[in-house]
Amino acid sequence: MKNRQWLINGNPRGRAVALSDFTHNEVDLAPLVDGAVRVRTRWLSFDPSQKGQMENIAGYAGGNTVGDVMVARGIGEVVESRSDAFAVGDLVIGNLRWQEYATLPARELGRVDDPDHATDYLGVLGSTGLTAYFGLLRVGCPEAGDTVVVSGAAGAVGSVAGQIARIAGCRVVGTAGGAEKCAWLTDELRFDAAIDYKHERIKTRLAELCPNGVDVFFDNVGGEALNDTLARINTGARVVICGGIARYEEAKPAGPANYFNIVFRQARMEGFLLNGYEREYEAARARLRTWLDQGEIRCREDIQQGFDNIPETLLRLFRGANVGKQLLALW
Amino acid sequence: MKNRQWLINGNPRGRAVALSDFTHNEVDLAPLVDGAVRVRTRWLSFDPSQKGQMENIAGYAGGNTVGDVMVARGIGEVVESRSDAFAVGDLVIGNLRWQEYATLPARELGRVDDPDHATDYLGVLGSTGLTAYFGLLRVGCPEAGDTVVVSGAAGAVGSVAGQIARIAGCRVVGTAGGAEKCAWLTDELRFDAAIDYKHERIKTRLAELCPNGVDVFFDNVGGEALNDTLARINTGARVVICGGIARYEEAKPAGPANYFNIVFRQARMEGFLLNGYEREYEAARARLRTWLDQGEIRCREDIQQGFDNIPETLLRLFRGANVGKQLLALW
Numbered sequence: 148m149k150n151r152q153w154l155i156n157g158n159p160r161g162r163a164v165a166l167s168d169f170t171h172n173e174v175d176l177a178p179l180v181d182g183a184v185r186v187r188t189r190w191l192s193f194d195p196s197q198k199g200q201m202e203n204i205a206g207y208a209g210g211n212t213v214g215d216v217m218v219a220r221g222i223g224e225v226v227e228s229r230s231d232a233f234a235v236g237d238l239v240i241g242n243l244r245w246q247e248y249a250t251l252p253a254r255e256l257g258r259v260d261d262p263d264h265a266t267d268y269l270g271v272l273g274s275t276g277l278t279a280y281f282g283l284l285r286v287g288c289p290e291a292g293d294t295v296v297v298s299g300a301a302g303a304v305g306s307v308a309g310q311i312a313r314i315a316g317c318r319v320v321g322t323a324g325g326a327e328k329c330a331w332l333t334d335e336l337r338f339d340a341a342i343d344y345k346h347e348r349i350k351t352r353l354a355e356l357c358p359n360g361v362d363v364f365f366d367n368v369g370g371e372a373l374n375d376t377l378a379r380i381n382t383g384a385r386v387v388i389c390g391g392i393a394r395y396e397e398a399k400p401a402g403p404a405n406y407f408n409i410v411f412r413q414a415r416m417e418g419f420l421l422n423g424y425e426r427e428y429e430a431a432r433a434r435l436r437t438w439l440d441q442g443e444i445r446c447r448e449d450i451q452q453g454f455d456n457i458p459e460t461l462l463r464l465f466r467g468a469n470v471g472k473q474l475l476a477l478w
Numbered sequence: 479m480k481n482r483q484w485l486i487n488g489n490p491r492g493r494a495v496a497l498s499d500f501t502h503n504e505v506d507l508a509p510l511v512d513g514a515v516r517v518r519t520r521w522l523s524f525d526p527s528q529k530g531q532m533e534n535i536a537g538y539a540g541g542n543t544v545g546d547v548m549v550a551r552g553i554g555e556v557v558e559s560r561s562d563a564f565a566v567g568d569l570v571i572g573n574l575r576w577q578e579y580a581t582l583p584a585r586e587l588g589r590v591d592d593p594d595h596a597t598d599y600l601g602v603l604g605s606t607g608l609t610a611y612f613g614l615l616r617v618g619c620p621e622a623g624d625t626v627v628v629s630g631a632a633g634a635v636g637s638v639a640g641q642i643a644r645i646a647g648c649r650v651v652g653t654a655g656g657a658e659k660c661a662w663l664t665d666e667l668r669f670d671a672a673i674d675y676k677h678e679r680i681k682t683r684l685a686e687l688c689p690n691g692v693d694v695f696f697d698n699v700g701g702e703a704l705n706d707t708l709a710r711i712n713t714g715a716r717v718v719i720c721g722g723i724a725r726y727e728e729a730k731p732a733g734p735a736n737y738f739n740i741v742f743r744q745a746r747m748e749g750f751l752l753n754g755y756e757r758e759y760e761a762a763r764a765r766l767r768t769w770l771d772q773g774e775i776r777c778r779e780d781i782q783q784g785f786d787n788i789p790e791t792l793l794r795l796f797r798g799a800n801v802g803k804q805l806l807a808l809w
């Protein structure tokens with residue numbers, strides 16, 4: 148039987164990801180070895196950090212090299228199993244990569260307990276939600292009454308981070324591109340305010356919307372959003388660097404000229420990776436699930452279709468085409 | 479009796495400090511009121527943060543406005559007193575400003591207990607040493623065995639921070655301008671290595687001198703030193719932003735393009751101001767005094783002379799002319 152795949156064909160370090168960074172491939176499926184499971188990929192998850200993984204930065208969530216099948220978390224159905232852990236028909240989650248069939252040792256797969264809400268495991272209950280949870284609560288340390296600003300707030304991580312801040316009793320302002328995304332933030336996700344960076348100046352609007360300054364900044368963007376918010380941080384502020392999607396498009400990304408304000412404001416700017424919190428995933432996931440069930444956290448999925456559209460779907464993230472979690476269904 | 483002063487004549491925000499930012503003034507001394515003390519200024523202390531004070535940034539160590547007598551800590555001799563706290567002949571420390579005679583309420587002055595080592599109270603036992611102490615130990619959190627890099631290491635704060643790191647069991651590398659300063663760091667202050675940024679590339683030398691990366695960076699400089707060190711930080715590194723003398727000369731200082739490495743390295747970049755630690759000054763000062771007495775901390779003073787040279791002495795800091803603590807003796 149044939150397996151169709153997308154291989155990495157270029158290293159996008161210092162430039163935007165392009166369709167030509169991927170090349171189509173077809174291989175024969177080898178017979179299963181003992182302990183292995185064959186999975187037919189159903190959904191793939193897309194995340195800006197996949198660009199970082201392609202750049203193969205040591206220490207950052209593993210790495211890929213040219214010629215590898217592109218790394219990606221996904222959910223699929225077990226179609227063949229030589230492990231007692233999974234039976235044919237089970238729904239499983241793991242690094243399925245960009246291919247129709249993934250063949251993995253059973254220990255590298257997790258079970259999707261709730262097939263009716265399977266894609267939540269790639270979103271709010273997956274690394275997206277966990278990144279928002281630990282980044283905001285552990286690195287950002289929000290206190291009730293704080294003003295929290297989230298950049299890229301209509302993205303998968305940002306939208307959850309902002310809602311957790313609201314649950315934590317904070318006033319939440321998000322930045323996003325376009326009126327539709329901003330309306331979604333305020334009307335559906337109950338952010339206190341939204342800044343449309345495509346039509347408004349972040350600097351001016353922050354001054355209006357945060358007259359008492361910013362206590363926590365959860366940054367998914369970098370660039371101007373980071374620099375303008377640094378100018379308005381309060382004494383003791385926490386600046387959580389979660390992502391920097393603005394820099395992914397630039398050959399020589401600029402640093403935040405206002406970084407020195409962390410001295411005047413005795414503030415801290417901190418980066419984090421999710422795997423530092425692995426032992427606490429289950430506890431966090433239980434809370435996130437409760438908030439989902441209660442409607443305290445709402446999410447939206449942008450589900451593209453079809454194997455051929457996989458590379459193009461990654462590119463959507465970098466031009467801000469997605470609202471909420473970017474997924475693709477293979478069938 | 480006449481009092482000669484230097485008044486602030488310009489706001490150097492976004493540019494270097496110039497001699498024309500100060501203007502000479504002469505006033506008559508008013509009679510002393512109850513509770514006040516008149517002090518004849520003996521030594522003045524110079525610090526890069528004085529430029530920040532001139533820029534009058536809210537919340538940053540008070541502020542000055544054009545027309546004020548330039549703010550500066552100093553030590554002087556009491557020449558007249560209407561307070562029981564001080565008698566004529568006492569040596570006192572406080573915000574004496576750039577003038578021959580300071581008239582202050584007694585409560586704003588401190589006593590210099592050890593007249594033989596009076597200037598230590600403006601250096602290692604003053605805000606210089608306390609800044610190094612709390613910045614390195616509380617914000618940098620060095621562990622024995624860590625590699626600590628200090629930029630501007632031949633400056634007053636940097637030289638003390640590096641020596642405290644050595645006392646804490648760390649490997650210490652300093653950056654400084656010129657062979658003489660570098661030799662002082664390694665030969666006299668017992669740094670493990672020094673990088674002469676005027677004749678060597680920081681990036682290349684850091685790679686050679688810190689093959690296992692950097693755990694703590696104590697930054698007094700900003701600019702290239704900050705950016706190049708961010709590229710070499712270890713997982714969990716602490717980047718202490720103490721000063722940014724490079725940016726003081728630039729109209730549009732650049733931010734550190736490598737800031738995003740704090741994500742890959744799960745690191746933290748933090749600013750601080752000394753006054754957050756006020757309750758602990760005495761305990762810290764006692765330790766610093768012990769280290770001084772034991773020769774564990776060594777210092778050098780650069781003492782300029784004469785009232786007329788006061789503005790020029792501040793400018794020495796920004797062109798790196800000083801080695802160690804910059805002072806001026808009025809008589």
